[in-house]
Amino acid sequence: MIKLADVAKSYGDVHALGPVDLDLPRGGITALVGPNGAGKSTMLTIIGRLLGADAGTVHVAGMDVTTAKSRQLAKTLAILRQENHFVARLTVRQLVSLGRFPHSQGRLTTECVAAVDRALEFLDLTALQARYLDELSGGQRQRAYVAMVLAQDTEYALLDEPLNNLDMQHAVAMMAQLRRAADELDKTVVLVIHDINFAAAYADRIVAMTNGRIRYVGSPREVMTPDVLSDVFDTPVEVIDHPTHPLAVYYRLS
Amino acid sequence: MTSHTATDPRAAAASHAEGWWQRPAALFVFGGITLALVVGSLFIGVYDLGAEGGREMFFITRVPRTLALVLAGSAMAVCGVVLQQLTQNRFVSPTTAGTSEWAALGLLLSVILFPTASLNVRMVLASLTAFAGTMVFMAILQRIQLRTTLIVPIVGIMLGAVVSAITTMIAVSTDYLQLLGTWFMGSFSPVVRGRYEILWVVALVCLAIFLLAHRLTVAGLGPDVATNVGLNYRRVMLLGTAMVAVATGVTTVVVGFLPFLGLIVPNMVSLLRGDDLRSNLPWVCLGGVAIVTSCDIIGRLIRMPFEIPVSMILGVIGAAVFIALVLRLRRTA
């Protein structure tokens, strides 16, 4: 499980997060939602030990992320950030193979090759695997990054806006695949997501944040109410009951 | 008008207005300090002025040297201001735009093509290449997609390095390499009567810049804004570049490179006083004179009776100050 205690972070004078406490059980999909600047990405990045907290402790699967061996952690926890700027020129397959680094230190075993194949197939990238990343569209590249995280084959996967740049078809497919990863491969997925309806449709848990604080934690049915959503997003929101999940409507209210 | 990044310079200055540095008295105090340095420079040297012929020597070497310090120092500092206004980038100067290197190329070419030409002809050629080179730099800037504050000086420095490689290549193949080193050393020691008078040209340039200050500021805001307020953008641009080229060309021919001067003086002045070009110009002139004179005095004293060329001291101090400025920007940005 993921356990945050009294975690806080500021950038200079700007208060970004906390202090927050949060316990996320093993398994399932947790969606972090909230307006811009609510601290979602900051919290995710701190859990993934890419950013140090000013105060508090974070434990993932019993390991303190600030003191645990980074390589050990990389076998338990994978994180994908929103912006991935690098100038290295790699093919899709090379990128996804890098996900195996924590396991093989670069010398791929047959097990690694199999994992890479699986990840490519999982994200429908098999036909594109020999392409260079700079020849891909934004959405294809986004899928390649997610495939890399899957190839890392960790219990916990943290994804910062994985639906970025994806069109409708691929956004749905991505969420369906993450759902499958959680159900079939028993992964714990935590993601930052902007589209509240995607969260409602696929997540097991929704964590709603504003101003660096956690405001609501609960199942989609619990969080998806007009009062809660209007409060969190500071915009009037109606909720329609759809057969499979509640649906938030905020585009144009009568 | 779409641009409201163009802050009114007076407004920017007003925020500093209460500081000591805004008062007219401050300018007098600073002017006094500079004057003291200049006068001091007159009386520093190996030659004993009290000896026989001291008076003559004083007028043959000391006075020309000090005048050259004043003229070259203020000219290079003001050149920096002009380039910074035209490119709207506070890290551009003759050192970081390649202007000096182009002037050096011109000087070398004049020596090879017209071996018997006078100093004046050399100066004209150096100014012409400096002008052409600075226009090349401006043209390159137009073509760069990403014109961040920091990328512009990098491009300029690299352009300068390439030009300098060409100069070296020509010098090597014509056996002028040794001369090259001594010419561009940036030293005031060879300045004597008969070799500096041409520097008065840069005094005229400084004067012209004073008169044109406002137009340069407006032109710096870009062709759209400039045309909108009824200014002939291209003409002001050309005029500004030409003035920088002349001042750099002349200074390079007479004393050599004065690195970083046009960079650090304007930046320090605007740190202290805000960004009003017109009222900053006297400060920039004085600052340039004060720094060059101090460096020259240090160079003369540190290893008497030998001299260290002023460009080396400026290079070390200038690089340090420049890096401090950039890192300051990193912290605040």
Added chain:
Amino acid sequence: MTTTNSQPMVQSPAASDLSRGPAIPGPVPAHPPATVGRYWLRLTIVLLVAVLAAVLIVTYDNPAEPGSRGFWTIVNNRLTSVATITIVGICHGVATVAFHSVTNNRILTPSILGFDALYRAVQTALVFFLGAGAVAATNTVGHVVAQSLLMIAFATALYGWLFSGKRASLHVLLLVGVVLGMGFGSLATFMQRLLTPSEFDILTARLFATMSQSDSTYLPIGFAAVVGVGFVLWRRRHVLDVVSMGREVATGLGVRYQREVMLVLVMVAVLISVSTSLTGPMTFFGFLVAMLTYQLVGTSSHQWTLPMVAALSVATLLSAYFVLRHVFYAQGLISVIIELVGGLAFLVYLLRKGLR
């Protein structure tokens, strides 16, 4: 963008059969560039060019009677030149590629950032503060090692500090580095002015070696350094791949990013010190060969780029040396012309691609 992005998301069983992909020939399981065969062909050609140039340099137009003592002296001298150029080429090429990876850009080179100016400044400072005696005795291995350590410590402290900033912007680094280089250059010249003429002579002998007249006593140390560094970097080629993805991805994959970057910077400092001490500074050469390498290899996986860049730099430098020295009799121009071409390539690249 011609990519077809419309395959149905159905997981067809055929997909896994395609997973090795027709574009990837051969059984190579790890990171292959799209066309492995072409890679080996290109590497072979580059190596052949290098060997050919070396042979030509050694044998071409020897004025002495074949077999005479003079003949062998000349051959010997030329062999020293070839060895020097080989070491210098590898130094610049490998240092630049490694540097590009850890700094996550393709424009900075260690030389542009003033590593060689730093070397000159450190050498001058040694003579300045310790006197000529310290340098006169440098031909002992111990002294060279001590000096190199000093240089490495300094470079690591300085550039480590520059690159470790949390939000270090690439542009700030570039500008600060370039200006630092200029400043170190001035500082070195400044201190040289303060030296006594005899100290200055000793220093210039150390600092201004050339390709045709380098000190062969220094070669074994340079050779050892290149082999050592090359071995370390080759062993860590996969780590380099990960580090080149930037701090966040690398950390996410369990690499101790800061430590790895520092390690590579130290290696780069060693390579640049070796090369500067052998033939003096070359600012744009590394950039030139690194650019060519990326063009030839396609991928930036170090398994493929490192051997290619080493071969390519040696081939380029040897050919340039041969053509300029033996065909155009312009040996003084060698480094200048290489600089010119490299500098122009740099500007063209900057203008076409901008900085990302």
